[in-house]
Amino acid sequence: MSAQNETLQKYALISANDQLGFTSLSLLDPYLSPMTYSGIGMKYEHAERRFFSPENTKLSMEGKIRALVGMTLNPEYTASTTYIGANYSWGMHYHFQIMDHFQVLAGGTADAVFGFKSNARNVNNPINLDMATNLNLSGVARYDFKTRRRTLRLSYTLEIPVLGCMYVPYGGASYYEMFGLGNLSDAFHFSSLHNKLGSSGSLMLDVPFKRSTWRFGINSSDLKYQANNLIFKQNEFSLMIGCKYDLHIFAGTKTPAPLNFISTDK
Amino acid sequence: MKKHIIFSILSIFAFSSCIEEPEMPANTNMGNFEALWKIIDTKYCYLDYKNINWDSIHTVYKAQVDTSLTDYEMFELMGNMLGELKDGHVNLYSDFDRSRYWKWFTDYPANFSSELIYSDRYLGDNYHIAGGMRYGKIDGGTIGYIYYGDFSNRFSDVNINYIFNYFKDCDGLIVDVRDNGGGYLDLSEQLASYFFKKDTITGYIQYKTGDGHTDFSKATTVKTPAHKTLKWTKPVAVLSNRMSYSATNSFISRMKMAPNAFVIGDKSGGGGGLPLSSEIPNGWMVRFSACPMYDANMQHTEWGIDPDIKVDITATDKANGIDSIIEKAIDELKK
Numbered sequence: 001m002s003a004q005n006e007t008l009q010k011y012a013l014i015s016a017n018d019q020l021g022f023t024s025l026s027l028l029d030p031y032l033s034p035m036t037y038s039g040i041g042m043k044y045e046h047a048e049r050r051f052f053s054p055e056n057t058k059l060s061m062e063g064k065i066r067a068l069v070g071m072t073l074n075p076e077y078t079a080s081t082t083y084i085g086a087n088y089s090w091g092m093h094y095h096f097q098i099m100d101h102f103q104v105l106a107g108g109t110a111d112a113v114f115g116f117k118s119n120a121r122n123v124n125n126p127i128n129l130d131m132a133t134n135l136n137l138s139g140v141a142r143y144d145f146k147t148r149r150r151t152l153r154l155s156y157t158l159e160i161p162v163l164g165c166m167y168v169p170y171g172g173a174s175y176y177e178m179f180g181l182g183n184l185s186d187a188f189h190f191s192s193l194h195n196k197l198g199s200s201g202s203l204m205l206d207v208p209f210k211r212s213t214w215r216f217g218i219n220s221s222d223l224k225y226q227a228n229n230l231i232f233k234q235n236e237f238s239l240m241i242g243c244k245y246d247l248h249i250f251a252g253t254k255t256p257a258p259l260n261f262i263s264t265d266k
Numbered sequence: 267m268k269k270h271i272i273f274s275i276l277s278i279f280a281f282s283s284c285i286e287e288p289e290m291p292a293n294t295n296m297g298n299f300e301a302l303w304k305i306i307d308t309k310y311c312y313l314d315y316k317n318i319n320w321d322s323i324h325t326v327y328k329a330q331v332d333t334s335l336t337d338y339e340m341f342e343l344m345g346n347m348l349g350e351l352k353d354g355h356v357n358l359y360s361d362f363d364r365s366r367y368w369k370w371f372t373d374y375p376a377n378f379s380s381e382l383i384y385s386d387r388y389l390g391d392n393y394h395i396a397g398g399m400r401y402g403k404i405d406g407g408t409i410g411y412i413y414y415g416d417f418s419n420r421f422s423d424v425n426i427n428y429i430f431n432y433f434k435d436c437d438g439l440i441v442d443v444r445d446n447g448g449g450y451l452d453l454s455e456q457l458a459s460y461f462f463k464k465d466t467i468t469g470y471i472q473y474k475t476g477d478g479h480t481d482f483s484k485a486t487t488v489k490t491p492a493h494k495t496l497k498w499t500k501p502v503a504v505l506s507n508r509m510s511y512s513a514t515n516s517f518i519s520r521m522k523m524a525p526n527a528f529v530i531g532d533k534s535g536g537g538g539g540l541p542l543s544s545e546i547p548n549g550w551m552v553r554f555s556a557c558p559m560y561d562a563n564m565q566h567t568e569w570g571i572d573p574d575i576k577v578d579i580t581a582t583d584k585a586n587g588i589d590s591i592i593e594k595a596i597d598e599l600k601k
Contacts, residue, residue, distance in 0.1 A: 033545050034290060034301075076293070076549025078361065121359075122543035123553050170483070172309055172474030172556045174540050176451050181471070183486040197285060224285050229476065231287055 009258065010054035011248050017215055019045045019242030025070040027081060028233035031128045031171055032119040033074065036233070037081045041070025043219070043238045049093075057095065062109070064089045068236065078121075085115020085130050089159075091138055105140040109159065124174050132191065134164035153206040160199050161223075164191045168227035189227040198223035206244060215242045293547035295340050299331045301546040302344050302358070308477040310351065311539050311558045312568060320479075323350050341365065341550075348552070353568075354511060355541040359551040370508065370535045370570075377507040377532045377579050378444040382589040383413055394432070397421025401429055403436060405596050410436040414457070417449025417513040426460055426496055438501040438599030440592065441521075448512025448537060455490055458520035461502055461527055462492040468520040469567075470560040471540070485560065490520045502527045503595035506573055512537035518571050519561045528574040528598065531591045538567030 021043035028036045049062040070083040091109025098104055115130035142155045169178060169187045177183050189195070204217035219238040226232065250257035257263055291297035303324050307313075313320050327347045335343065341358065345365030348356050358365040383389055388411065393402035398419020401412040410433030414421075433439055441457075458468070470485040504521045506514075506529055515534045521527050539555020546552065561567055575598065583590040 028287070030288075034288070034305075035545055035547070074545065074549055075547070078549030079545065079551065119543075121551055123541055124556075125542045170473055170475055172311070172542065173483070174471075174473065174542065174557050176540065177471055177473060177486055177557065180452060180455075181486050181488060186475075186483075195285070224287075226285050231285055233287065 012051045012054045013246040013248050014048050014050045015244065015246050016046070016048045017242055017244035019043075019215060019240045021045070021219060021238035021240040023068060023070060023236050023238040025068075025072055025083065026233070026235040027070075027072050027083060027117065028231070029081070029117050029128050030230045030232065031125060031169060032081060032117060032122060033079070035074045037072035037074050037079075039070055039072030039080075041068055041083065041236075043068045043236070043240070045219075045240070045242070059092060059094055060105070061090070061092050064109075064111075068115075079119060080121075081117050081119045083115065083117050083130075085113065087111055087113045089136070091136070093138065093140065101144040103142045105142070107138055109136045109138045110134070111136060124176065127175065128169070129167055131167035132164055133166075134161040134191070134196075136161050150208050152208075155202075155204050155206070157202045157204070158199060159201075161196055162192065164196065165189065166191045166196065166225060166227065168225070168230060168232070170228045171230050186228065191225060191227075195227060196223075196225035198225075202240070204240070213244050215240070215244055291547055295331050295333055295335050296328075298340065298546045298548050298550070299328065299344060302552060303327075303347070305544045305546070305552055306348070306351070306554060307479075309474060309542070309544065309556055310356075310554045311472075311474060311482075311556055312351070312353065314479045315558070315566060315568070316352065318350065323347060337548075338362070348554075351554075353539065353555055354535065354537050355539055355553065355555045357553045359553070370511070370537075374508040374532065375578055376509075377591060378509065379579070379584060379589070380445075382579075382584065382587065383442070383592070385587055387587055388589065388592060389413065394429075396425035396429055399425065399429065401432070403433070404440075404592070407435075408437050409596050409599060410439040411442065411592070412440065413442045415443075415446050417446060417453045417517070419449070420453065421457075423493075423496055430460075430496060430498055436500070438503065438596075439498055440503045440505060440595050440599070442505040442592070443510050443514045443517060444505050444507040444531060444591075445509045446511075446514040447509060447535075448514050451513050451516055451540070454513045454517035454520065458490045458517055458524065459493040460496050460498050461521065461524040462490055463497065463499075463525055465489050465491045466523050466562075468523045468562050469516070470564055471557055472560075473557045482558075485564070488559070490523070500526065501599045503599055504529045505531045505591055505595060506534045506571075507532045507591075508535045508570070511535035515567055515571060516559060519559075519567050522571065522574075523562050529571070530575040530595050530598065531573050531577055533570040533572050533576075536568050536570040538569075 023041040023043045025041045026038045045066045047064040051060045067086040072081045089109045089111030093105035093107035096104045113132045118127045136159045138159045140157045144153050200221040202219040207214050217240050221236040223234045291301045349367050354370050389402045393400050399412050399414050404411045467487050468490040469488040472482040472485050475481050475483050515537050518534045538559045540557040541553045542556040577591045577594045579590045
């Protein structure tokens with residue numbers, strides 16, 4: 001009897017995906033140099049989405065971690081800037097079923113960015129921190145289409161920062177004064193569409209195979225912001241490959257695994 | 267619906283055009299010249315203080331820029347233009363040369379000889395090395411002597427603890443920072459902290475907030491904290507010469523405020539502007555003074571700091587193997 005009840009129990013699965021990308025990167029950081037640096041990098045992204053509850057299949061939450069490591073050079077190849085950065089975002093989306101095979105998710109996310117850019121040649125300004133928090137408008141469009149052997153999913157994701165806070169020092173301020181003497185005044189700025197413009201879009205194709213579902217696609221991210229008379233730019237274009245899967249976490253006493261799930265930890 | 271989507275997309279592009287990127291000059295002789303001139307015009311911190319007419323310098327040097335000039339000729343021309351700033355912290359770096367202004371020490375007596383300090387009268391051969399410091403007892407073991415020649419060579423509290431213990435029976439200490447061209451500012455603070463009894467304001471620093479020659483931030487106080495556990499409480503002499511520059515200049519500025527300390531020797535070399543880097547379209551890097559540093563009386567330290575006791579090494583003393591500055595410091599410490 002108990003086993004039968006458990007088979008009827010609904011679980012909100014976590015739809016996760018992991019992706020790795022090869023990135024073409026372009027950076028303008030006038031704190032480090034007035035020149036635009038360009039180069040390549042590697043991008044990693046892990047995302048998890050699930051409905052708030054199994055009963056409500058209209059509202060979902062999503063957590064995403066992105067990391068980028070890149071190496072760029074100035075136009076004359078005489079200096080390099082290394083970029084290492086990560087971004088964590090969490091958001092909610094409302095699911096609109098427009099047609100049988102077409103779905104739109106609309107909502108918002110909040111994210112936190114932390115990274116640093118290092119120009120090995122500079123003397124007292126060799127590093128600039130990349131710190132920001134943003135509230136973003138976010139949307140996903142999904143279209144499922146059948147081929148002879150499988151159903152593929154094409155999805156487009158778009159995220160646009162709207163409000164936030166960002167760290168931008170004065171071009172003439174030294175890190176000795178900011179972090180050695182603790183004078184961080186004028187380094188943190190409110191950001192919105194008047195001084196920060198950007199968009200991050202991904203076009204992905206999910207292809208299910210016998211034992212796994214693979215994702216292929218492109219990601220393009222453009223960001224431009226200004227403060228303290230400095231204009232910054234970061235453009236990325238990535239070719240992404242990854243896989244997606246569903247999972248559910250059974251943990252603690254509140255959500256134990258059903259009896260027909262066999263754990264090695266028993 | 268379609269109209270709304272199109273409007274939204276257009277809005278994004280319309281907003282994007284609000285943030286206009288500054289135009290960089292082309293990678294030509296004239297473009298590079300203009301880029302360099304502008305970096306100094308907008309970012310160099312001493313144009314007004316040094317009474318430099320940078321516009322007039324632009325006119326003079328621009329007339330010499332020609333498309334036919336080779337890289338070497340352009341480098342020399344731009345290096346000469348930077349030389350007008352009379353600043354040891356200003357350099358132009360290319361793959362084949364580095365421009366420099368060295369008259370802040372070449373026009374003055376050396377007042378230092380490594381042959382003298384490593385002679386048997388002073389450190390000799392059997393001195394000790396801890397971190398970046400070379401030390402030993404001089405004057406019959408009554409005076410501790412530390413030679414610290416580079417503020418880029420790190421030292422630790424443990425190093426200093428051993429050194430102070432080694433000198434515990436000495437009557438005084440000499441910290442010789444002659445021919446020390448600078449390095450890390452945090453090390454100048456750390457070294458000075460061992461000689462203070464309480465946290466003390468020892469200077470100020472500013473940075474540029476705009477392109478104008480007088481656009482500066484409010485001055486930030488520079489404090490020298492007293493080290494929590496390690497303190498040298500006996501008299502200390504700081505030896506300086508014209509090659510005591512940049513972070514060393516900052517150390518001397520701090521030590522002028524330390525109790526039981528005096529600065530002896532020649533005026534320090536200066537270098538009161540904390541340098542930052544930038545670059546021009548052809549990839550050459552320029553280093554320039556960006557943040558002016560002041561002493562505790564809000565006076566510029568760019569041209570150097572006067573010693574409390576002015577002493578030069580005389581030719582006779584040098585010929586006799588005597589460092590006049592060390593000898594005078596010993597006398598003062600024993601008073």
